[in-house]
Amino acid sequence: MATNVKYYCMAFLKDGTPSVRIFANTKDIEKNNEKYIAELKQKVKKMTEEELFVVDIISASDYDLYVNGDGTNTYVRDMETGKPKIYIPPEPTKEELQAQALANLESEYNAQKEGFKKDLDTANLAGNTEAIKSIQEEYMEFNAAYEEAKNEILKDE
Structure with a gap:
């Protein structure tokens, strides 16, 4: 300087x-x-x-x-x-790590959810009831997996 x-x-x-x-x-x-x-x-x-x-x-x-x-x-x-x-930053706390993991999961969830919406819109426009039902079932499984992953992050160790 x-x-x-x-x-x-x-x-x-x-x-x-x-x-x-x-x-x-x-x-x-x-x-x-x-x-x-x-x-x-x-x-x-x-x-x-x-x-x-x-x-x-x-x-x-x-x-x-x-x-x-x-x-x-x-x-x-x-x-x-x-x-x-x-400066050496302090190790992140359990709460900070948990918040970061939840934010990452939420970001991934929202991206996947948008994909489901696009697929469902396409199937609806095509009138493909079989595809609509398949996408809905897959979406329900996806939501269940998301909730399970979220609960795993939130549970105390």
């Missing part, structure tokens, strides 16, 4: 996620102007309603990692070291 800014004042959430930030004056930071730094941190805190865990002065290179990542990874603050670390 090409910039003439050397330092930022950035706020972080409890999990290390970066929040609001502003430029910091290089001279005041390098001279460790405590009054300026304290006022700058207060200014950042007032920029959001989020519950901030820490507000700190960071380098432009750290800022770039937090905001842009490295092209492959995203970064959060390591609360022990105060440095950027690669």
